[in-house]
Amino acid sequence: MKFCSECGQGVTARVPDGDTHSRFVCDHCQTIHYQNPRIVAGCLAVHGQQVLLCRRAIEPRRGYWTLPAGFMENGETTEEAALRETWEEARARLQQQELYMLFNLPHINQVYMFFRGDLADLDFSAGEESLEVRLFHEHEIPWDELAFPTIGKTLKQYFIDRQVQTFPIRIRDILYRPGQTRR
Amino acid sequence: MKFCSECGQGVTARVPDGDTHSRFVCDHCQTIHYQNPRIVAGCLAVHGQQVLLCRRAIEPRRGYWTLPAGFMENGETTEEAALRETWEEARARLQQQELYMLFNLPHINQVYMFFRGDLADLDFSAGEESLEVRLFHEHEIPWDELAFPTIGKTLKQYFIDRQVQTFPIRIRDILYRPGQTRR
Numbered sequence: 001m002k003f004c005s006e007c008g009q010g011v012t013a014r015v016p017d018g019d020t021h022s023r024f025v026c027d028h029c030q031t032i033h034y035q036n037p038r039i040v041a042g043c044l045a046v047h048g049q050q051v052l053l054c055r056r057a058i059e060p061r062r063g064y065w066t067l068p069a070g071f072m073e074n075g076e077t078t079e080e081a082a083l084r085e086t087w088e089e090a091r092a093r094l095q096q097q098e099l100y101m102l103f104n105l106p107h108i109n110q111v112y113m114f115f116r117g118d119l120a121d122l123d124f125s126a127g128e129e130s131l132e133v134r135l136f137h138e139h140e141i142p143w144d145e146l147a148f149p150t151i152g153k154t155l156k157q158y159f160i161d162r163q164v165q166t167f168p169i170r171i172r173d174i175l176y177r178p179g180q181t182r183r
Numbered sequence: 184m185k186f187c188s189e190c191g192q193g194v195t196a197r198v199p200d201g202d203t204h205s206r207f208v209c210d211h212c213q214t215i216h217y218q219n220p221r222i223v224a225g226c227l228a229v230h231g232q233q234v235l236l237c238r239r240a241i242e243p244r245r246g247y248w249t250l251p252a253g254f255m256e257n258g259e260t261t262e263e264a265a266l267r268e269t270w271e272e273a274r275a276r277l278q279q280q281e282l283y284m285l286f287n288l289p290h291i292n293q294v295y296m297f298f299r300g301d302l303a304d305l306d307f308s309a310g311e312e313s314l315e316v317r318l319f320h321e322h323e324i325p326w327d328e329l330a331f332p333t334i335g336k337t338l339k340q341y342f343i344d345r346q347v348q349t350f351p352i353r354i355r356d357i358l359y360r361p362g363q364t365r366r
Contacts, residue, residue, distance in 0.1 A: 003191035005184045005207075005216070010191075018311065020271075021256055024188075033188070037255050038219045039294060072220050073204055077287035077356050078294060088203075099354060102282070104260035111222060111261060128201065169352045171282060173260050 006031045037109040041081035042069020044100060044154055045092055047119040050135035051155065054089050056147055057131045064147035067114060067154060068092070068130075082115045090133045092124035099169050101154045107176035112150045116158065116167055149174055189214045220292040224264035225252020227283060227337055228275055230302040233318035234338065237272050239330055240314045247330035250297060250337060251275070251313075265298045273316045275307035282352050284337045290359035295333045299341065299350055332357055 004011050004026035011024040016032050024033040044067055045052035053065045068089040072081035079097065086092050097117025104111055126133045136142075138159050146152045153172060161167050187194050187209035194207040199215050207216040227250055228235035236248045251272040255264035262280065269275050280300025287294055309316045319325075321342050329335045336355060344350050 001188045003186055003188050005186050005188045005194075008186035008191045008193075011188075034254070035257055036221045037257055037259075039222065071217070072294075074218055074220055074292040075289050076220075077289050078285075079287070079354075080289075099285070099352070102261075104262070106258050106260050106263075109257040111255075169282070171262075 001033060001035075004029060004031055005033065035109075037106075037111055039072040039078065039081070040069050040110055040112045041072045041078050041085060042067045042112070042114050043082045043086040043092075043094055043097060044114050044116045044158060045086060045090070045094055045119050046116065047122065047135055050137055051141075051158070052090060052092060052119065052124065052133065053136055053141075054126070054130040055132040056129065057126075058129050061147035063131070064145050065142050066147040066151050069112070069114070070129075078113050079115060082113065087127070089127045089130050090124050091127050092133070093120040094118065095120045098167070100167055101150075101157065102169065102171045103150050103153070104171070104173045105150070106173070114150075114154050184216060184218075187212060187214055188216065218292075220289075220294055222255040222261060222264070223252050223293055223295045224255045224261050224268060225250045225295070225297050226265045226269040226275075226277055226280060227297050227299045227341060228269060228273070228277055228302045229299065230305065230318055233320055234324075234341070235273060235275060235302065235307065235316065236319055236324075237309070237313040238315040239312065240309075241312050244330035246314070247328050248325050249330040249334050252295070252297070253312075261296050262298060265296065270310070272310045272313050273307050274310055275316070276303040277301065278303045281350070283350055284333075284340065285352065285354045286333050286336070287354075287356045288333070289356070297333075297337050 001024045007029040009028035011026050013022050015022050054068050055065050056062050068086040070085040094117035097115040100116035101114040184207045190212040192211035194209050196205050198205050237251050238248050239245050251269040253268040277300035280298040283299035284297040307316055
């Protein structure tokens with residue numbers, strides 16, 4: 001951020017009076033510009049023994065496989081966001097979806113929420129942001145070609161929980177440690 | 184938003200190519216400015232049969248009682264945000280906290296997350312944003328003087344769940360219906 005979105009003058013980064021964090025502050029109109037984490041919402045769509053994955057048509061990680069997911073928009077609930085993304089990326093509809101995985105990713109200021117549910121029908125197809133959408137059995141999952149760490153962790157947890165048919169909401173922190181490759 | 188935060192030129196609201204939502208777009212430097220929901224994180228701090236409430240020293244709802252909570256910051260997890268807010272507003276520390284209530288509030292673009300945990304000690308006090316902090320038994324709760332709908336709903340659910348000592352993560356949508364008074 002370089003300019004104030006309210007008055008167009010330059011902003012400076014500093015800790016405002018009474019605050020504990022550095023903010024972009026406009027010294028012209030006094031607006032304090034807060035920046036906060038964003039929610040990524042998506043779905044783990046299940047059909048019998050198979051799960052639905054999308055191959056990304058866009059960067060980052062174009063060509064890699066993902067669960068349908070994307071940034072939550074203003075004016076919707078987390079569940080609505082997850083279902084909308086699943087429709088946009090996989091033209092798929094779910095039924096009886098429930099929150100399943102919540103990931104904190106503080107190094108990229110994101111909170112992921114994946115809902116688990118059954119595919120309502122097999123009438124799915126690649127949306128504009130997908131090259132391909134298909135169902136995978138566990139032994140077919142392209143583990144080395146998954147787009148993001150959250151995807152593999154969700155799938156692995158699901159295949160474990162599926163054995164006992166119990167799917168509690170699970171919360172995981174994915175922390176960036178210096179020296180690791182960031183994704 | 185009136186000006187581009189990257190180049191300082193005026194922005195216009197329109198649906199960018201390939202998008203489905205209206206955004207503030209800069210026709211000078213082509214930046215698309217996305218706006219997304221924010222997470223409010225807080226704690227339901229328990230001590231025996233009592234719960235901790237703070238009386239707000241700031242607007243909105245100055246003078247009304249709340250659970251300690253506030254906007255999640257970049258660089259932290261939801262749990263860290265909840266514990267930080269509890270420290271800032273009530274100088275209280277928790278132990279064994281777990282996610283308890285998640286509220287979607289799409290009409291104000293917020294997602295609330297309350298963690299439930301035991302007070303680590305009784306060494307709490309009003310932080311800068313609180314007039315007063317104290318413990319309440321169920322029959323003492325100032326139901327008509329609670330700051331926000333999320334607070335009353337969390338407390339009511341807790342007193343129900345406490346009877347059976349089972350605290351599943353609960354998800355609620357609070358939807359604004361035209362004709363209601365907004366808070």
